[in-house]
Amino acid sequence: MSTGAKKRIMKEYGECMADTPPGMKINFDEQNMTEWEVLMDGPDGSSYAGGHFKLKITFPNEYPFKPPVVSFKTKIYHPNVSNDDKGSMCLGLLRPDEWKPPNKVVAVLRLIHNLLVEPNPDDSIEPSIANEYKENRKEFDKNAKDWVKRYAK
Amino acid sequence: MDSDDDFNSSQMSDEDIMGDQDSDVSVEDGLPPAQSMDQDDVGFESQDKDIMPSKHAFDVDFTVYSPQQIQAYQDKQIEDVSSILGQPPEATAILLRHLRWNKERLIDQYMEKTEDILESAGLGETAQTHPPRLEKVAGFVCDICCEDDANQDTFAMKCEHRFCVDCYKQYLSTKIKDEGEAARIRCPGDGCNRVVDSKSLDLLVGEDIKDRYQVLLTRTYVDDKENLRWCPAPNCIYALQCGVKDKDLLQIVPTVHCECGHDFCFGCSLNDHQPAPCALVKKWLKKCEDDSETANWISANTKECPKCNSTIEKNGGCNHMTCRKCRNEFCWMCMGVWSEHGTSWYNCNRFEEKSGTEARDAQAKSRQSLERYLHYYNRYANHEQSAKLDKDIYLKTEKKMTALQTTTGMSWIEVQFLDAASQALQQCRQTLKWTYAFAYYLARNNATEIFEDNQKDLEMAVENLSEMFEKPIDQLQGLKVEMLDKTAYCTKRRIILLDDTAENLKSGNWEFNVSLS
Structure with a gap:
C-alpha cells in the first residue's frame, strides 16, 4: 500500500474519531491500519436495538480507488447482509462502480447505521429476508430480534 | 466443436451483399469489408455453382470486419457528426456512445434540446471551450490523497472537481485496467456524472493505458450496435455485421462464417446449429444439461x-x-x-387394482417420454462424438500423408482431397447433430416426413464418407475419385436438408411441441 493511501487512512481515522456516528466505536491498530474493527450498538427503535455488533472494515490495496470492504462478524438478520460466515454487504457506496475516490469511511459508517434503521429490500443480498421484510414485517421483526438475542447480546 | 471450413468460404464480390444490407444506421458506407462470404458450400463441385442458385434459403448476408476497420469507421462517424454538431470530436464521441451510435437520433435531440442531451451524456454545458490542461493551484489539498504540496500539478474537467494529477491518473488506470471501463468513466468527484473525454484522458495517462482504452472503446462500439457481434472463437479479433434482428430468430437461423474459420450463430453466438432455431437450441442444451433425464430414467426403471x-x-x-x-x-x-x-x-x-393400474400407467408414460428423448439424444451425442473421431482419424491420416508425400514424391495439392473430405464431414455432422435436437421438438405433420428423409439421406452419405477414412493409407490414394464424389454428395445433401428446413421455418410450416418464445 502506498504512503499516500496510509496517510489518507490515518486522516480518515482522525475524522471518524471527531465525528463518530452514534453508537459506534472504532478499534484502530496502527500496526495494521488496513483493518478496522467497529463495535456498533443496534440503533434505538430499530429491530436491532439492544444488540451489539462487531464489524470489520478492510481497506484494499488500491484504496481509495477501490471501496473498503465491510463484513459483519456478528450474525445479523438483515436483507442487505449476507447470511453466511462472511456477513458481507454490497450496496450503494460499497459497490465498485458507485464508489468514488473522494468518498470517506465515515460515509460508509453512516450508511451502515442507516441501513440498520431502515433496511433496503430493493437492493438486497438475501432475497428471502427482503421479501419477508416487505410482505410480513411482523415476522421479520420477530426473526431479527430473535437473532439479536441469540447472537448479538 | 468447430468446423474450420475456411476452405469453402468462396470469396464473392461484395456488391450484392452490401446491396441488400439493412438500411438502418449502417456500417457499409465507406467501409470495405475484410472479407465477404457467401455460404456457398459446394466446395469442389464447381460445376454445380452454375446450376444451383448462389444463395440458399439458409444463408444470411453478413460482413467481416477487422478491429482497425471498426476503429476507422468509428473515427469517420465521429468526424462527420462532429462537423454537423459543431462539437469537438472527443465530445461528439461521448454523445454518440451515449445514444448508442444512433446518429440520426443524436442530431435530432441535439438540435431540439442541446443542454439536456449534453447534461445526460455527462458533458454538462457546452464542451466547446479551451482544451484540458494541468494547473498548479495555491492552497489546494487533494481530496483523495490529502496531499497539500503547492507545487503539485492538478487537473479538473469542466465540472471543476479538482484532484492532484497522480490521483487522477491512478483513478483512470484503475477504471481502465482493472474494471475494463472506457466509454462511461465518470469524473472522480463525489456524485459527479460528467464523463471523462478522450482528450482529458490523453493528457493524463500513458501510452499503454491509452491503447487499452481504445481497445475497450472499440469493444463497446460493437457491443452497442445490434447488427455487430464479435466472433466468439478464442483469440479471434474480427467482428461480424449481420442484419438479422432478435425478433427474426424464430424464422431464421443466421449462421455466419468468420474470417478465422469459425462458424457461429449470429443470434446467440453459439457454434453453428442449423437447422434448429436458437430458442430450441437453448431448450435442448438445458434439457441435456439437467440431470432431470437421469432422474427420469431412474424413476422409470427402478424402485426402492x-x-x-x-x-x-x-x-x-x-x-x-x-x-x-x-x-x-x-x-x-x-x-x-x-x-x-x-x-x-x-x-x-x-x-x-386401480391404484396399481395408475402407478403402472405413470411408469409407462415416464418411460416412453424418456425413450423418445434418449432416441434423439443418443443420435445427437453420437454425431458429436463421431465428429471428434473423424477429426482424430484425419489428423493421423494427415501425418501419414505427409510422410507419404516425402517418400513417394506426391505433391501437397494431391492430398488435399482428404482435407476437403474431413471438413465436409465435420460440417455435415454438426448439422446432423442439430437435426436430432430439432426433431425432438418437432410435432408430426406433412413436412416432417420430407425432413426425416433428408436426414436419413444425409446420415447415410456421411457414414459412407466416414467409413472411407478408416481404410488403410496405401489404399487411400486409389480412392481419391470416390472420396471426392462422396464429399460432394455429402455437401449437397446437407444443402438440400438445410434449404428445406430453412424455407419451412421462414414460412412457419413447422409445428413444435414446445413454445418457442
Whole structure:
C-alpha cells in the first residue's frame, strides 16, 4: 500500500474519531491500519436495538480507488447482509462502480447505521429476508430480534 | 466443436451483399469489408455453382470486419457528426456512445434540446471551450490523497472537481485496467456524472493505458450496435455485421462464417446449429444439461427396497424380489412383504387394482417420454462424438500423408482431397447433430416426413464418407475419385436438408411441441 493511501487512512481515522456516528466505536491498530474493527450498538427503535455488533472494515490495496470492504462478524438478520460466515454487504457506496475516490469511511459508517434503521429490500443480498421484510414485517421483526438475542447480546 | 471450413468460404464480390444490407444506421458506407462470404458450400463441385442458385434459403448476408476497420469507421462517424454538431470530436464521441451510435437520433435531440442531451451524456454545458490542461493551484489539498504540496500539478474537467494529477491518473488506470471501463468513466468527484473525454484522458495517462482504452472503446462500439457481434472463437479479433434482428430468430437461423474459420450463430453466438432455431437450441442444451433425464430414467426403471431404501433395478424374472443388501423379500408390484402373498406366487392381487393400474400407467408414460428423448439424444451425442473421431482419424491420416508425400514424391495439392473430405464431414455432422435436437421438438405433420428423409439421406452419405477414412493409407490414394464424389454428395445433401428446413421455418410450416418464445 502506498504512503499516500496510509496517510489518507490515518486522516480518515482522525475524522471518524471527531465525528463518530452514534453508537459506534472504532478499534484502530496502527500496526495494521488496513483493518478496522467497529463495535456498533443496534440503533434505538430499530429491530436491532439492544444488540451489539462487531464489524470489520478492510481497506484494499488500491484504496481509495477501490471501496473498503465491510463484513459483519456478528450474525445479523438483515436483507442487505449476507447470511453466511462472511456477513458481507454490497450496496450503494460499497459497490465498485458507485464508489468514488473522494468518498470517506465515515460515509460508509453512516450508511451502515442507516441501513440498520431502515433496511433496503430493493437492493438486497438475501432475497428471502427482503421479501419477508416487505410482505410480513411482523415476522421479520420477530426473526431479527430473535437473532439479536441469540447472537448479538 | 468447430468446423474450420475456411476452405469453402468462396470469396464473392461484395456488391450484392452490401446491396441488400439493412438500411438502418449502417456500417457499409465507406467501409470495405475484410472479407465477404457467401455460404456457398459446394466446395469442389464447381460445376454445380452454375446450376444451383448462389444463395440458399439458409444463408444470411453478413460482413467481416477487422478491429482497425471498426476503429476507422468509428473515427469517420465521429468526424462527420462532429462537423454537423459543431462539437469537438472527443465530445461528439461521448454523445454518440451515449445514444448508442444512433446518429440520426443524436442530431435530432441535439438540435431540439442541446443542454439536456449534453447534461445526460455527462458533458454538462457546452464542451466547446479551451482544451484540458494541468494547473498548479495555491492552497489546494487533494481530496483523495490529502496531499497539500503547492507545487503539485492538478487537473479538473469542466465540472471543476479538482484532484492532484497522480490521483487522477491512478483513478483512470484503475477504471481502465482493472474494471475494463472506457466509454462511461465518470469524473472522480463525489456524485459527479460528467464523463471523462478522450482528450482529458490523453493528457493524463500513458501510452499503454491509452491503447487499452481504445481497445475497450472499440469493444463497446460493437457491443452497442445490434447488427455487430464479435466472433466468439478464442483469440479471434474480427467482428461480424449481420442484419438479422432478435425478433427474426424464430424464422431464421443466421449462421455466419468468420474470417478465422469459425462458424457461429449470429443470434446467440453459439457454434453453428442449423437447422434448429436458437430458442430450441437453448431448450435442448438445458434439457441435456439437467440431470432431470437421469432422474427420469431412474424413476422409470427402478424402485426402492421398502425396507432399506436401496435403489433396485429389476432385471427380469418374477415379482418376487429379494433385496441383495438387506435380504428383504417383497413383491415388485405392490411393494408389500412377499410372505403375505400366500400361495399366489406369481400373481399379485393388487396388480389389478386401480391404484396399481395408475402407478403402472405413470411408469409407462415416464418411460416412453424418456425413450423418445434418449432416441434423439443418443443420435445427437453420437454425431458429436463421431465428429471428434473423424477429426482424430484425419489428423493421423494427415501425418501419414505427409510422410507419404516425402517418400513417394506426391505433391501437397494431391492430398488435399482428404482435407476437403474431413471438413465436409465435420460440417455435415454438426448439422446432423442439430437435426436430432430439432426433431425432438418437432410435432408430426406433412413436412416432417420430407425432413426425416433428408436426414436419413444425409446420415447415410456421411457414414459412407466416414467409413472411407478408416481404410488403410496405401489404399487411400486409389480412392481419391470416390472420396471426392462422396464429399460432394455429402455437401449437397446437407444443402438440400438445410434449404428445406430453412424455407419451412421462414414460412412457419413447422409445428413444435414446445413454445418457442
